Amino acid sequence: MSSPSDESSADELSERECWEHVRAEPYGRLAVIRPDGPAIYPINAVVDHATIVFRTTEGSKVDAIRADPRVAFEVDGWDPADGIAWSVGITGLAHELVSALEGASAVELDVTPWQAGPKPIFVRITPNSVSGQRFRRIDRRDDTG
Amino acid sequence: MNGGDDTEHLTERECWELLATHTVARLAVDIGGQPDIFPINYLVDGASIVFRTGAGTKLAGAVLSRHVAIEIDGLDEHDHSVWSVVVKGLASEIDGMTERWAADDLPLYPWIASEKPNFVRIEPRLTTGRRFHVVDGAATTSTGTSSATGIDATTEEHHPGAPRMRPD
Numbered sequence: 126m127s128s129p130s131d132e133s134s135a136d137e138l139s140e141r142e143c144w145e146h147v148r149a150e151p152y153g154r155l156a157v158i159r160p161d162g163p164a165i166y167p168i169n170a171v172v173d174h175a176t177i178v179f180r181t182t183e184g185s186k187v188d189a190i191r192a193d194p195r196v197a198f199e200v201d202g203w204d205p206a207d208g209i210a211w212s213v214g215i216t217g218l219a220h221e222l223v224s225a226l227e228g229a230s231a232v233e234l235d236v237t238p239w240q241a242g243p244k245p246i247f248v249r250i251t252p253n254s255v256s257g258q259r260f261r262r263i264d265r266r267d268d269t270g
Numbered sequence: 271m272n273g274g275d276d277t278e279h280l281t282e283r284e285c286w287e288l289l290a291t292h293t294v295a296r297l298a299v300d301i302g303g304q305p306d307i308f309p310i311n312y313l314v315d316g317a318s319i320v321f322r323t324g325a326g327t328k329l330a331g332a333v334l335s336r337h338v339a340i341e342i343d344g345l346d347e348h349d350h351s352v353w354s355v356v357v358k359g360l361a362s363e364i365d366g367m368t369e370r371w372a373a374d375d376l377p378l379y380p381w382i383a384s385e386k387p388n389f390v391r392i393e394p395r396l397t398t399g400r401r402f403h404v405v406d407g408a409a410t411t412s413t414g415t416s417s418a419t420g421i422d423a424t425t426e427e428h429h430p431g432a433p434r435m436r437p438d
Binding site for chain 2: 154156157163166193195197199201210214242
């Protein structure tokens with residue numbers, strides 16, 4: 126993102142802080158590249174040994190991952206008490222869990238999707254980059270609409 | 271709740287009503303084949319989305335004259351439903367808009383200020399939205415922080431990222 130100016134400040138989060146946020150925040154967004162451009166999906170996921178695991182079903186998300194496993198995952202949040210916001214971005218490679226070992230491991234994870242309906246496909250994102258920032262929001266109006 | 275998929279597709283009008291009443295989205299971009307996601311502040315301007323980036327940044331290079339997608343989402347606490355809206359379209363730079371935006375003092379601020387902003391407009395190609403009820407027993411407990419979306423920022427429980435929900 127852009128460089129901080131005097132008007133605001135941003136601190137880079139350590140990788141450990143990034144993982145703490147992602148572990149605590151089960152809800153994020155997945156970006157994939159499709160033939161017509163990037164696509165983004167809200168997903169709920171869990172952290173499993175420095176990887177991200179989520180459940181899904183057949184559809185555009187999985188089609189895109191099969192065509193190109195490069196993905197991004199993002200979580201963010203902010204504390205209304207002090208106005209400090211944070212954002213963690215992970216890029217990496219996604220693959221379906223198909224082996225017996227992986228499947229057995231994955232079903233132990235608490236990755237109940239928020240959305241009902243069958244979600245038979247487990248996908249693991251193996252990160253190649255984990256970065257995050259903490260900064261003061263500079264909105265001059267409330268976001269409450 | 272039922273065991274099947276109760277996903278409701280939002281109308282385009284409902285999508286734009288949600289877009290108009292929120293200000294923070296996530297922007298998905300394609301950086302040389304690698305997707306990436308950035309939180310942004312945005313405005314609805316007519317039938318398009320406007321936001322700004324720092325000139326010359328990696329993000330600016332990834333959005334200008336490129337296809338992008340933005341996403342907003344939220345949780346309606348009263349009925350445990352989650353909604354999300356995605357807009358896909360072509361992003362292009364707005365020329366000569368800096369002074370106008372500054373003069374109008376529109377609430378268009380990036381999360382991190384930049385001295386030389388690009389103003390970018392997304393002309394929507396596809397706008398979709400959906401709403402569904404959260405599955406009973408799903409692992410929605412989390413930390414106390416609200417989502418950076420600022421969705422219903424005065425009541426932090428309203429974002430799925432920060433629920434203290436008790437499924438019935």
